[in-house]
Amino acid sequence: MHTKTSKPRSAPKSAPQADIQTVSVITLGCSKNTTDSEILMGMIQAHGMNFTTAREADAVIINTCGFIDKAKEESIETIFEAIRQKEELAGEGKTQKLIVAGCLSQRYGDDLKQEMPQVDHFFGESDFENVVKSLTPNFKYSLLGERVITTSPHYSYLKISEGCDNPCSFCAIPLIRGGHRSRPAEKLVEEANFLVSKGVKEIVLIAQDLTDYGRDLTGKRGLADLLGNLSDVRGLEWLRLMYAFPSKFPRDILPVIAERENICKYLDMPLQHASTNVLKSMRRGITRKTTEGLLDEIRNAVPGIALRTTFIVGYPSETEADFEELCDFVREQRFDRVGAFEYSQEDDTYSYILGDPIPAEVKQERAARLMAIQREISLEKNEAKVGKRFKILIDQTFTDEQGNLEYQGRSESDAPEVDNEVFLKSTRPLQTGDMVLAEIYDAAEYDLFGEVV
Ligand code: SF4
Numbered sequence: 238m239h240t241k242t243s244k245p246r247s248a249p250k251s252a253p254q255a256d257i258q259t260v261s262v263i264t265l266g267c268s269k270n271t272t273d274s275e276i277l278m279g280m281i282q283a284h285g286m287n288f289t290t291a292r293e294a295d296a297v298i299i300n301t302c303g304f305i306d307k308a309k310e311e312s313i314e315t316i317f318e319a320i321r322q323k324e325e326l327a328g329e330g331k332t333q334k335l336i337v338a339g340c341l342s343q344r345y346g347d348d349l350k351q352e353m354p355q356v357d358h359f360f361g362e363s364d365f366e367n368v369v370k371s372l373t374p375n376f377k378y379s380l381l382g383e384r385v386i387t388t389s390p391h392y393s394y395l396k397i398s399e400g401c402d403n404p405c406s407f408c409a410i411p412l413i414r415g416g417h418r419s420r421p422a423e424k425l426v427e428e429a430n431f432l433v434s435k436g437v438k439e440i441v442l443i444a445q446d447l448t449d450y451g452r453d454l455t456g457k458r459g460l461a462d463l464l465g466n467l468s469d470v471r472g473l474e475w476l477r478l479m480y481a482f483p484s485k486f487p488r489d490i491l492p493v494i495a496e497r498e499n500i501c502k503y504l505d506m507p508l509q510h511a512s513t514n515v516l517k518s519m520r521r522g523i524t525r526k527t528t529e530g531l532l533d534e535i536r537n538a539v540p541g542i543a544l545r546t547t548f549i550v551g552y553p554s555e556t557e558a559d560f561e562e563l564c565d566f567v568r569e570q571r572f573d574r575v576g577a578f579e580y581s582q583e584d585d586t587y588s589y590i591l592g593d594p595i596p597a598e599v600k601q602e603r604a605a606r607l608m609a610i611q612r613e614i615s616l617e618k619n620e621a622k623v624g625k626r627f628k629i630l631i632d633q634t635f636t637d638e639q640g641n642l643e644y645q646g647r648s649e650s651d652a653p654e655v656d657n658e659v660f661l662k663s664t665r666p667l668q669t670g671d672m673v674l675a676e677i678y679d680a681a682e683y684d685l686f687g688e689v690v
Pocket residue numbers: 401402403404405408409410411445446482
């Protein structure tokens with residue numbers, strides 16, 4: 238979980254005046270929330286308001302996350318922090334409007350209203366219009382504005398659908414975001430062209446379930462066609478796929494990934510577990526055997542593909558034997574990137590009735606054991622890259638202790654914000670967003686060190 242605060246930007250001159258001049262948007266949670274905030278900021282900017290820091294702003298908007306306990310706690314802490322600031326500023330004679338939106342508010346809005354009367358408005362997820370209406374009396378539907386890119390300017394997320402139709406027992410997302418709705422392909426290609434026109438080199442495709450794209454539009458899965466259309470966008474260097482769902486996986490995307498140079502040989506596919514007993518209770522619609530078959534197919538169809546996945550440990554019915562099976566699976570499959578989450582018992586989900594019998598310390602210990610296995614695999618895989626050359630996208634520049642300019646970037650096998658980093662030396666100055674070729678001379682568990690060639 239991470240928080241981002243928007244920086245000051247000037248509003249287009251033609252926009253109508255509003256009684257609130259400055260706004261701060263605080264985004265919590267996942268990349269899907271990031272894109273929601275960016276669309277909302279586009280509308281706010283189009284209505285003549287500027288962005289500034291939370292302390293300076295006339296209005297503060299918190300786009301919350303309500304996915305699991307840890308995320309909910311962070312959202313609630315952030316709201317209380319904003320309430321304290323609002324009261325402090327009121328003491329200095331400044332009236333600050335406080336708005337809470339997003340998944341936590343969508344899920345628990347009525348309870349939050351009771352507990353936090355200091356908050357001026359609570360809105361659900363993607364309720365952009367009403368948020369803007371609460372900021373200005375001059376709301377105009379026509380003023381959608383341009384999405385404001387809040388990530389580094391050279392990569393951006395593109396959300397291809399909203400909601401999810403899968404029945405995973407532990408997951409509250411369908412309760413928060415509703416059923417699966419694909420965005421029209423032409424709109425997505427238009428947005429991809431817009432992002433590239435703004436200097437974006439890498440587009441990261443996101444959704445709750447990327448692989449279900451198009452089924453609600455045409456009755457059949459259309460991700461393969463969409464990938465082809467997006468890959469044709471001129472100037473797009475990297476197209477990355479995240480949040481694929483394993484069961485009913487659309488195999489027709491594999492040759493598209495393999496053939497298209499600007500589609501990253503990378504796939505993020507949360508598997509959640511490997512024990513067929515646990516997968517069954519999780520209602521994942523797949524067994525260990527079919528998962529292994531799918532992984533073999535993906536690796537054969539796209540040689541050298543980097544696979545990222547995430548697992549849940551401490552699921553109510555997970556026995557020590559189930560967990561050992563998961564560890565064996567991770568040792569055998571040697572994923573490139575792995576994340577581990579501790580099970581969080583979520584209201585109104587299918588698995589809620591199973592209770593939460595596994596103690597927190599056991600969950601933590603299992604997550605640590607799983608990540609210890611992965612750390613060794615990650616180091617071995619990184620060491621195997623020493624002496625080899627890779628295309629690296631520069632994310633940022635910094636100065637080392639000796640005052641030398643150094644660069645941090647990512648390879649095709651690294652998604653922004655969640656995967657490994659590559660630290661580079663270069664005899665020539667580089668800019669963020671540059672795509673360079675580098676030779677790796679050293680490796681650590683989660684980082685690589687290289688020289689630009
Ligand atoms: S596919 Fe993902 S978002 Fe959908 S129900 Fe399963 S875990 Fe939740």
